[in-house]
Each structure stands twice: as C-alpha cells, then as structure tokens.
Amino acid sequence: MGIRFDSVTVAYDGNVVLDALDLTVEPGEVMALLGPSGSGKTTALRAVAGFVRPVSGRVFIGQRDVTDLPPYRRGIGMVVQQYALFPHMRVADNVAFGLKAQKAPGGEIRGRVAEALEMTGMAAYARRYPRELSGGQQQRVAIARALAIRPGVLLLDEPLSALDAQLRSGMLGELARLHRELPDVSMLYVTHDQVEALTLADRIAVMDRARVRECGTPRELYRAPRHEFTASFVGNANLLPVTVGAGGVSFGGAELKVSTEGIAPGARATLCVRPHLVGLGPGPNQLSGRLGEIQWRGATHRLYVDVGGNRVMADLRELREPPSHGDVVTLHFAPEDAVLLNAEVGHGQ
Numbered sequence: 001m002g003i004r005f006d007s008v009t010v011a012y013d014g015n016v017v018l019d020a021l022d023l024t025v026e027p028g029e030v031m032a033l034l035g036p037s038g039s040g041k042t043t044a045l046r047a048v049a050g051f052v053r054p055v056s057g058r059v060f061i062g063q064r065d066v067t068d069l070p071p072y073r074r075g076i077g078m079v080v081q082q083y084a085l086f087p088h089m090r091v092a093d094n095v096a097f098g099l100k101a102q103k104a105p106g107g108e109i110r111g112r113v114a115e116a117l118e119m120t121g122m123a124a125y126a127r128r129y130p131r132e133l134s135g136g137q138q139q140r141v142a143i144a145r146a147l148a149i150r151p152g153v154l155l156l157d158e159p160l161s162a163l164d165a166q167l168r169s170g171m172l173g174e175l176a177r178l179h180r181e182l183p184d185v186s187m188l189y190v191t192h193d194q195v196e197a198l199t200l201a202d203r204i205a206v207m208d209r210a211r212v213r214e215c216g217t218p219r220e221l222y223r224a225p226r227h228e229f230t231a232s233f234v235g236n237a238n239l240l241p242v243t244v245g246a247g248g249v250s251f252g253g254a255e256l257k258v259s260t261e262g263i264a265p266g267a268r269a270t271l272c273v274r275p276h277l278v279g280l281g282p283g284p285n286q287l288s289g290r291l292g293e294i295q296w297r298g299a300t301h302r303l304y305v306d307v308g309g310n311r312v313m314a315d316l317r318e319l320r321e322p323p324s325h326g327d328v329v330t331l332h333f334a335p336e337d338a339v340l341l342n343a344e345v346g347h348g349q
Ligand SMILES: Nc1ncnc2c1ncn2[C@@H]1O[C@H](COP(=O)(O)OP(=O)(O)OP(=O)(O)O)[C@@H](O)[C@H]1O
Pocket: 012, 013, 017, 035, 036, 037, 038, 039, 040, 041, 042, 043, 044, 192
C-alpha cells in the first residue's frame, strides 16, 4: 500500500516544522527520509502514524484519506529507535500486543506471532523478557511486533541507530530481506545515515529545514545531484566554486573540461566531484596544490589538497609511497565524473 503526503504542514506552537510536504511512496517502495537533525523527518513519520495532526494538508494510505483517523485504525506498523518494548511482557506477548488490541481470535494471534518471530529470526526467544535480550534482538522483536498486524505500511524511525556498527550492517541486510519477503508493504525509513539510505531505499527524499530538498533514486542523487545540499549529504563531495565558460569551467587558474549543459557562460556555479573519482598524478582536468593533510584509512588514503585556497579531497586506493604534508601534488578527474550545479546562496530558497 502506498503513502501520500498532500501538502502536509505541521506546526508546533506556530513554528512550522513540516512545510507543505508533497511526497508519494509507491506501493511496495522503500522511501528513505534523509536529513540533518531537526529537519522534520520524525514529524513526517508521525503525521503518517497519526501521532501528530497536520494544521493543513491530507495524508493518504493507499486510497484512503487517514488524516482524521486515530493511529490504531491506520493499518501501520511502526518501529522506533528505542525499541519501546513492554518490559513486563514476554517477547510473544509484546508481538501479540497489536493483535490483542484489535481483538483478533486467539488462534489467529498465535499463528501471526509465530510467523512474525520466524521472519525476524526470533522464534527461539518467544518466552524471554526484553531485559534478557541484546539490543539487536530487542530491535528484531520490535520489528516482529510491527509486522504481526500485517501492516500495509511500515514506518521506521532510525531503527538501527542504537546498535553498534557491525550489528547495524547485519540488520540492514535483514531489513532488505524483509522487504523482499513483503513486496507489497511500503516502508518509510527515517535515517540520518546515508549508507542506510543508499543501501536500503528505492528512493531517497533529502530533507532540510521542514522541506524536501530533492527526491530521487540513490543513484540519481549520488551521481547527478541537483543541489549542493544533496551532494554533500548523500556521499562525500568536493564542491568547487567555478565560473562557466564555453565547454568547460575555470577554477582558480585552471581550465576544466566538464559538461556545462543548461548553465549559461559567465555564470558562477559549483562543480561537484566525488573524492573517490579524483586520481593522483597528471591526467585530464588537472589540479595542483600543496598537500595539507593525509589520512590512512586502511584500504584508502584520504588526501586534502589546497588548490588555490580551496580544499580538494581525494580518496585513493592505499598508496605504496604516499606523499607528505607540504608536498606539491597533482590531481585529476575525468570530465564525465563531474557534475555542474547552479551556485546556491545559502540554501532553502
Ligand atoms: N512535540 C514537539 N513540540 C515542539 N517542537 C517539536 C516537537 N517535536 C518536534 N519538534 C521540533 O520540530 C522540528 C523537527 O523535529 P523532528 O523530530 O521531526 O526532527 P528530525 O528530522 O526527526 O530530527 P532528528 O534527526 O534529530 O531525529 C525540530 O525543530 C523539533 O525541535
């Protein structure tokens, strides 16, 4: 079942924290809401769940306008960061909670609880109490509880952020598997972790200050962002101030060949180049400068090079003979690996 925000505005004490949000999650789609703290991600989720009432606009789940329905009548499953399990209830009772509230028959409850625990790999833990589980296991139970009511949509608010890095990547795989097993369930997945969004989402809506700045597939947002904000929030980016010429741009003293399609000559613009697409040594689109810092990151070296007062980052496969601080180094990138963006004066307008 899909989700649709139709010009949804939410305000607290007159402060608009969600500003006329228009967004559609297709049936079976995973949409990530990605954005900095305070940008309105949780608020958007709560508007779908029914925990916050928009001052204007409508929320649809499937064809149904749910704006005026209470949460328990919306057919949603919700998972939040802090698991929020009932501490005095065994795992099975936690998972059964929503079904009992719906007054489902006992036999059906048992079947659905078993199914949900099976799906999340928690069948062996049905008799335990939450305090007898690890963080990752508790989060699985929370997911099982959300799934037990067979929701049309699953709302996830930073479900992995309380877990350590290794567990997080394992759970990410689990969520991807669940998504494959439940192809009709739409998921709205709030995160400020770009790796989670890139890995799991069919599309990402990048939020900034109560609005969606840009929405697209992970590949679109990564390869061809339209805004600096997106470029820097989805992956790392070098954002270089340039002046547009014919067939290229000038940056500092250097003339660089890049596609200038859609941007008028003479304009100021921003050139986005991903650090891992920058090479060391001479090549097309060459930039030279002094090496500021070099970081060894195991598989890669990260170089920070001062090019005419701008810091350019390069992520290179581990170097045998890395340059040292203060050395003059030459970097290059392929014309097709750069994206030219309209320069933004701040952002938000
Ligand atoms: N109950 C509330 N009363 C007043 N203001 C609130 C309330 N809940 C949220 N806000 C404000 O609304 C804005 C958006 O909050 P929201 O929780 O949606 O952000 P978020 O994007 O989920 O951030 P985070 O990544 O930190 O979880 C924030 O400025 C926050 O302070």
